[in-house]
Amino acid sequence: MAIETANRSRNCGRRGRENWTPSRRQDRGYSRSASPYRGSDGVRGRKRSVSSASSVSSHRTRTPPPAPQPLQETRRSPISDGPAVRDNTDVPATATPSISAHRDLYSIVSQVGEGTFGKVYKARNTVTNVHVALKRIRMESERDGFPVTAMREIKLLQSLRHTNIVRLYEMMVSNGSVYMVFEYMDHDLTGVLSQTQLSFSNAHLKSLCHQMLAGLAYLHHKGVIHRDIKGSNILVNNRGELKLGDFGLARFYQKRRRTDYTNRVITLWYRPPELLLGATVYGPEVDMWSAGCIMLELFTKKPVFQGIDEINQLDVIYKIIGTPTPDRWTGVMNLPWYELVKPQEAIPNRFRELFRKWMSPAALDLAERLLAYDPSQRVTAAQAMQASYFTQEEPAAEPPVGLAMLEGEWHEYETKREREKRKQQQHHQRRRTETAQ
Numbered sequence: 152m153a154i155e156t157a158n159r160s161r162n163c164g165r166r167g168r169e170n171w172t173p174s175r176r177q178d179r180g181y182s183r184s185a186s187p188y189r190g191s192d193g194v195r196g197r198k199r200s201v202s203s204a205s206s207v208s209s210h211r212t213r214t215p216p217p218a219p220q221p222l223q224e225t226r227r228s229p230i231s232d233g234p235a236v237r238d239n240t241d242v243p244a245t246a247t248p249s250i251s252a253h254r255d256l257y258s259i260v261s262q263v264g265e266g267t268f269g270k271v272y273k274a275r276n277t278v279t280n281v282h283v284a285l286k287r288i289r290m291e292s293e294r295d296g297f298p299v300t301a302m303r304e305i306k307l308l309q310s311l312r313h314t315n316i317v318r319l320y321e322m323m324v325s326n327g328s329v330y331m332v333f334e335y336m337d338h339d340l341t342g343v344l345s346q347t348q349l350s351f352s353n354a355h356l357k358s359l360c361h362q363m364l365a366g367l368a369y370l371h372h373k374g375v376i377h378r379d380i381k382g383s384n385i386l387v388n389n390r391g392e393l394k395l396g397d398f399g400l401a402r403f404y405q406k407r408r409r410t411d412y413t414n415r416v417i418t419l420w421y422r423p424p425e426l427l428l429g430a431t432v433y434g435p436e437v438d439m440w441s442a443g444c445i446m447l448e449l450f451t452k453k454p455v456f457q458g459i460d461e462i463n464q465l466d467v468i469y470k471i472i473g474t475p476t477p478d479r480w481t482g483v484m485n486l487p488w489y490e491l492v493k494p495q496e497a498i499p500n501r502f503r504e505l506f507r508k509w510m511s512p513a514a515l516d517l518a519e520r521l522l523a524y525d526p527s528q529r530v531t532a533a534q535a536m537q538a539s540y541f542t543q544e545e546p547a548a549e550p551p552v553g554l555a556m557l558e559g560e561w562h563e564y565e566t567k568r569e570r571e572k573r574k575q576q577q578h579h580q581r582r583r584t585e586t587a588q
């Protein structure tokens with residue numbers, strides 16, 4: 152079976168949290184030949200670059216640049232002159248465009264992220280002492296200039312301004328590397344949920360859900376689909392604010408006319424069934440499914456649909472919410488891969504039975520509406536914000552300000568490192584015990 156072979160070979164053997172986190176090269180830079188459907192947009196992984204006419208590419212480098220420690224001869228890129236930067240009042244002191252004024256402007260504090268598309272650092276503005284996140288745009292593999300995907304992420308972020316969307320302050324060039332300068336967020340959801348030091352109250356969980364939905368409602372209202380909602384892309388700070396980050400896969404969509412887009416988007420565990428069944432015509436509902444997965448994860452502290460490849464992902468979903476039938480999902484049978492991967496037997500919906508112990512009735516109702524099989528029946532972000540879970544059911548939402556008490560800053564990156572360290576310690580301990588015997 153064509154899909155099965157292709158998909159299994161892409162993901163085989165990836166189990167558990169360490170291994171599942173999709174390498175963007177695999178999950179974003181999908182193999183087009185492996186997929187029977189070809190999207191029309193350029194997601195990450197496609198080797199396309201804008202021409203050297205780009206204002207940024209004049210500073211580009213073809214050899215891997217040294218680690219930026221400290222940053223020197225920093226220049227603001229002309230890209231940063233967009234409105235998203237200009238009228239910032241709380242931007243760290245980077246307003247003077249003189250090169251010398253930017254010498255040593257940021258000093259790196261630590262690394263907080265490592266994506267396929269670049270490293271993310273926590274840095275301190277040496278003038279204002281304000282922390283920022285610097286995301287280095289990887290240019291080594293780009294033969295002819297500034298990566299178009301990064302250009303897209305920048306353009307998109309510059310058009311967005313909302314409390315629940317991470318703020319891009321400006322672009323910066325240093326030692327031949329291009330950086331996106333973001334407001335700094337102390338944690339991401341994957342990192343925070345991995346911590347046993349802290350447990351969110353129901354009021355905190357409600358606030359986190361509400362903030363995520365508010366970010367999505369804003370995005371969708373602006374005509375943007377995020378297409379990679381997952382724990383590590385949802386940032387939180389010590390004031391209890393949640394912001395959506397990582398717009399590397401986001402795109403504007405046509406609100407009136409539905410067109411074909413790339414099918415291989417959204418990290419496997421958060422990918423909606425319509426994409427797993429081959430849909431290429433889709434809209435913001437794909438983000439709402441991911442939001443449903445995150446809502447459940449907030450309560451259970453674990454991703455709920457942990458498939459190992461696309462086919463298994465569907466099986467995992469079926470085992471929890473039952474198999475899709477035409478009365479639950481009109482048109483499911485017309486989806487491109489339905490015949491290839493259709494369920495062999497009917498499985499009942501066990502959703503309420505499984506999650507009752509974690510969630511209140513109104514929370515269950517909302518999660519169920521977010522995880523509706525039929526995309527046209529799935530609740531929108533704006534509707535979800537009006538759900539009785541938020542408007543009627545006690546307790547009222549309260550931002551999790553207690554995050555400030557958390558020891559350490561927890562992003563997926565630190566969580567992974569911590570886990571590796573623990574594994575190594577256990578390994579050494581075992582070796583020592585064996586030698587002693």
Ligand SMILES: Nc1ncnc2c1ncn2[C@@H]1O[C@H](COP(=O)(O)OP(=O)(O)OP(=O)(O)O)[C@@H](O)[C@H]1O
Pocket residue numbers: 175263264265266267268269271283284286317333334335336337338339383384386396397398399562563564
């Ligand atoms: N503004 C920020 N403040 C603090 N940490 C951040 C910020 N932006 C990103 N990070 C951290 O860096 C990680 C990687 O960033 P991001 O997701 O934007 O990059 P990416 O290259 O697309 O990564 P990946 O391929 O792993 O998704 C995030 O998961 C998050 O933990």
Ligand SMILES: [Mg+2]
Pocket residue numbers: 266383384397
């Ligand atoms: Mg990311």
